[in-house]
Amino acid sequence: MAQVHFSAGLRELTGGAAHVEVDASTVRGLIAALDEMFPGIGARLSEASSVAIDGEIFTDAEYESVSDNAEVHFLDIFQGG
Amino acid sequence: MAITEENPGYKWVGTRPIRPDGLEKVTGKARFGADLVLPGMLYGKVVRSPHAHARIVSIDTSAAESMEGVKAVITGADFPDLSANGAHPSDIDVANNAIARDKVLYEGHVVAAVAAITREQAEAAAKAVAVTYEVLPHVLTVDEAMADNAPLLHEAMITKGVDPAPEEPSNIASKILHERGDLDQGFGEADAVVEREFTTKPVHQGYIEPHAAVADANSDGRAHIWCSSQGHFQMRAYTATVLGVSPGTLKVTAAEIGGGFGGKTVIYLEPLAVRLSQRAGRPVKLVMDRDEVFRATGPTSGTRIKVKMGVSKDGKITAAEVWMAYEAGAYAGSPVGAAGMTAIACYDIPNFVVEGYDVVCNKPRVAAYRAPGAPMAAFAVESVLDELARNIEIDPIDIRLANAAVEGTQASYGPKFPRIGFVETLEAIKEHPNYTAELGPNQGRGVAAGFWFNAGMMSSATVHVNENGTATVVTGSPDIGGSRQSMALMAAEELGIPYESIKPVVADTETVGFNDVTGGSRVTLATGAAVVDACRLIVEDLRGRAAKTWDVEVDQVEWVDGQAQHVDGAQPPLSLNDLAAKSGRTGGPISANASLNSRGVGAGFSTQLCDVEVDPETGVTRVVRYLTAQDAGRAISPDYVEGQMQGGVVQGIGWALNEEYIHDTEGVMENPSFLDYRMPVASDLPMIDCAIVEVPNPAHPYGVRGVGEVGIVPPMAAVGNAIHDAVDVRMTELPMSPIKVLEALNENDG
Numbered sequence: 001m002a003q004v005h006f007s008a009g010l011r012e013l014t015g016g017a018a019h020v021e022v023d024a025s026t027v028r029g030l031i032a033a034l035d036e037m038f039p040g041i042g043a044r045l046s047e048a049s050s051v052a053i054d055g056e057i058f059t060d061a062e063y064e065s066v067s068d069n070a071e072v073h074f075l076d077i078f079q080g081g
Numbered sequence: 082m083a084i085t086e087e088n089p090g091y092k093w094v095g096t097r098p099i100r101p102d103g104l105e106k107v108t109g110k111a112r113f114g115a116d117l118v119l120p121g122m123l124y125g126k127v128v129r130s131p132h133a134h135a136r137i138v139s140i141d142t143s144a145a146e147s148m149e150g151v152k153a154v155i156t157g158a159d160f161p162d163l164s165a166n167g168a169h170p171s172d173i174d175v176a177n178n179a180i181a182r183d184k185v186l187y188e189g190h191v192v193a194a195v196a197a198i199t200r201e202q203a204e205a206a207a208k209a210v211a212v213t214y215e216v217l218p219h220v221l222t223v224d225e226a227m228a229d230n231a232p233l234l235h236e237a238m239i240t241k242g243v244d245p246a247p248e249e250p251s252n253i254a255s256k257i258l259h260e261r262g263d264l265d266q267g268f269g270e271a272d273a274v275v276e277r278e279f280t281t282k283p284v285h286q287g288y289i290e291p292h293a294a295v296a297d298a299n300s301d302g303r304a305h306i307w308c309s310s311q312g313h314f315q316m317r318a319y320t321a322t323v324l325g326v327s328p329g330t331l332k333v334t335a336a337e338i339g340g341g342f343g344g345k346t347v348i349y350l351e352p353l354a355v356r357l358s359q360r361a362g363r364p365v366k367l368v369m370d371r372d373e374v375f376r377a378t379g380p381t382s383g384t385r386i387k388v389k390m391g392v393s394k395d396g397k398i399t400a401a402e403v404w405m406a407y408e409a410g411a412y413a414g415s416p417v418g419a420a421g422m423t424a425i426a427c428y429d430i431p432n433f434v435v436e437g438y439d440v441v442c443n444k445p446r447v448a449a450y451r452a453p454g455a456p457m458a459a460f461a462v463e464s465v466l467d468e469l470a471r472n473i474e475i476d477p478i479d480i481r482l483a484n485a486a487v488e489g490t491q492a493s494y495g496p497k498f499p500r501i502g503f504v505e506t507l508e509a510i511k512e513h514p515n516y517t518a519e520l521g522p523n524q525g526r527g528v529a530a531g532f533w534f535n536a537g538m539m540s541s542a543t544v545h546v547n548e549n550g551t552a553t554v555v556t557g558s559p560d561i562g563g564s565r566q567s568m569a570l571m572a573a574e575e576l577g578i579p580y581e582s583i584k585p586v587v588a589d590t591e592t593v594g595f596n597d598v599t600g601g602s603r604v605t606l607a608t609g610a611a612v613v614d615a616c617r618l619i620v621e622d623l624r625g626r627a628a629k630t631w632d633v634e635v636d637q638v639e640w641v642d643g644q645a646q647h648v649d650g651a652q653p654p655l656s657l658n659d660l661a662a663k664s665g666r667t668g669g670p671i672s673a674n675a676s677l678n679s680r681g682v683g684a685g686f687s688t689q690l691c692d693v694e695v696d697p698e699t700g701v702t703r704v705v706r707y708l709t710a711q712d713a714g715r716a717i718s719p720d721y722v723e724g725q726m727q728g729g730v731v732q733g734i735g736w737a738l739n740e741e742y743i744h745d746t747e748g749v750m751e752n753p754s755f756l757d758y759r760m761p762v763a764s765d766l767p768m769i770d771c772a773i774v775e776v777p778n779p780a781h782p783y784g785v786r787g788v789g790e791v792g793i794v795p796p797m798a799a800v801g802n803a804i805h806d807a808v809d810v811r812m813t814e815l816p817m818s819p820i821k822v823l824e825a826l827n828e829n830d831g
Contacts, residue, residue, distance in 0.1 A: 005495060008258040012244030052496035056780070057682060059538060073495030076257060078419035080536045080601020081343020081449035081790055
């Protein structure tokens with residue numbers, strides 16, 4: 001089960017939950033599972049977030065693998081200069 | 082000075098050869114955006130709003146169109162209305178920022194453009210475009226914009242990130258929030274607490290080369306654009322969006338670029354030049370004046386930031402509370418998100434709340450500027466940390482070491498850090514002779530640190546081996562910070578041939594695979610990884626060709642020092658030159674492509690030490706000594722790494738001491754020239770000493786992190802902390818100009 005952590009800004013969509021456990025093998029599957037738990041969060045995560053999996057940040061992570069016990073964080077998108 | 086974990090024995094990586102673009106630049110042969118001249122080319126001029134906020138009632142172009150030499154006049158009506166097409170809101174903002182449709186949102190906002198045979202004719206015609214405005218009340222700062230009943234820039238803007246969503250529109254585009262632990266408990270455990278409020282002004286990236294674009298449109302709907310930018314693929318995408326065409330109809334060639342620092346990741350002139358060229362049937366060149374660069378292109382945000390932090394007697398930070406509001410300019414999208422994630426990221430803090438607001442106001446839309454958002458937040462946090470260190474009488478490096486993020490620390494923005502080199506940068510400063518150098522009268526010393534994520538993103542590279550054994554390395558990443566040299570050094574290392582035998586080339590959008598922008602300190606990491614991948618494919622190919630030549634299995638062939646060697650020495654070696662000369666017999670030309678979405682980005686940290694001298698009679702602050710230590714992961718090109726480190730510091734010193742946008746009460750910028758917008762020049766500064774720290778990024782073939790941005794994060798706090806050390810005044814407002822320092826000194830005396 002992946003350990004998914006939400007920033008305080010995302011917790012408005014999770015009923016205040018700071019983290020949940022999700023059974024998924026890819027980020028796409030993980031977001032789909034989260035959208036079932038917290039309807040509406042899928043669109044927000046897909047559109048406006050980077051994803052950190054075990055500390056590595058991805059900008060286009062839809063098909064990235066999520067291993068068992070992976071630590072997943074959704075982050076605000078940021079731009080470099 | 083370089084501090085490295087290991088010496089891998091590279092032959093080319095880490096050396097300091099002559100830069101590949103040097104000769105053309107010093108002899109004036111390099112062609113920048115404004116240098117191109119095409120047969121029959123017209124000159125364009127942009128018409129800009131004189132008002133900070135106004136509704137466009139009408140635009141009469143008839144007088145301009147009838148003037149001698151005028152071949153085309155365009156307005157917002159000549160572009161598709163993306164808001165009517167269901168486009169993404171961010172695309173609508175890009176289009177409306179390129180040319181206004183209904184409202185102008187800042188002084189300098191484009192309302193029309195003309196093209197004529199001569200520059201003089203174009204300028205006269207631009208003046209003849211008659212625009213009728215209904216002037217609206219404006220807001221220039223986050224305070225004005227966030228006030229109750231403030232005039233609205235966007236009548237439908239509902240703040241995102243607030244639950245429940247507000248029912249009424251405002252100028253607050255979004256809210257961000259990060260929190261951990263128990264703030265009350267954290268402050269309760271503190272032995273010293275400091276709370277301060279800071280303000281910073283918008284500052285410009287200050288690139289020497291103004292924006293320029295030439296477009297040549299064909300009657301079949303295709304067009305060729307030459308422009309100076311940080312990413313010609315992104316210029317193609319944005320321009321296509323604004324024009325409502327497929328990106329494939331546009332070809333963009335990257336001109337040499339005279340600085341960008343994030344500010345040239347944005348389109349301004351390109352869609353206007355294409356549309357004018359289409360209307361006129363001739364090529365059109367548009368070049369901004371310096372005045373236009375200041376008034377209409379992206380500065381970075383002005384901000385208001387409140388910081389409260391507590392520490393225990395042993396120097397551990399027990400709690401941090403940060404509130405920040407960042408100006409976005411005319412459209413949503415300030416870097417407050419990154420500011421919220423970076424503000425306290427250097428430290429392992431158990432209890433914190435970081436809250437931020439993205440606020441629109443009637444100034445130019447902000448653009449990225451080196452580590453966007455982080456420097457302002459660091460000014461506030463690092464100033465408060467300095468004050469806390471003084472309160473509990475602990476060395477400023479030691480308090481940072483006591484709290485420093487290390488591998489495994491849960492970053493304030495969420496994930497755990499992989500291997501990072503923050504502690505090593507702190508130690509590099511403490512061990513440097515500057516840290517204990519004697520200070521003179523009215524002199525003081527300040528320390529500050531900074532963090533930046535760096536980025537990966539998508540890159541492509543092609544490597545061709547020429548018939549004489551030299552190689553051409555083709556990428557699509559505009560070279561703004563020495564990437565051609567870095568690419569050549571890594572290719573030389575991989576292929577085992579001299580650096581001088583590598584020709585690095587930046588190709589147009591039709592000649593090489595897609596590359597994201599040169600930004601986010603990403604090119605040496607990501608495009609470099611693509612070059613390494615392509616070179617390794619070449620080496621595999623060469624081993625196969627040698628095996629074919631010797632009639633042995635490929636596993637009998639090694640590639641060593643630029644030549645194929647039989648593992649048992651059974652055959653005389655074959656050099657790259659030998660194999661290239663006979664490539665026709667072994668399979669044809671030797672070439673390889675590699676494309677990737679980069680993995681394994683390595684975070685960057687910088688710690689800096691500043692000595693200043695403050696004249697108590699004039700308030701003038703002079704930087705007398707400066708040292709910057711930065712974790713480069715691996716310095717592929719130490720010359721360029723030092724250049725990036727020094728450049729970031731110098732821009733930060735300008736931000737700290739001199740630079741600011743000044744507007745009059747009508748929202749008109751009063752200092753849009755380098756005479757009145759004072760950036761530091763070489764004679765203002767001492768040598769910026771560099772300590773390159775090398776804690777290799779384990780995810781990159783050479784250990785590269787990014788180096789282009791984090792160097793600008795600490796300087797404002799380092800300078801401010803040094804001023805405090807020199808004359809015992811805590812500066813909380815940027816720039817720390819002579820008049821403000823004098824005021825602070827007088828308050829202290831009073």
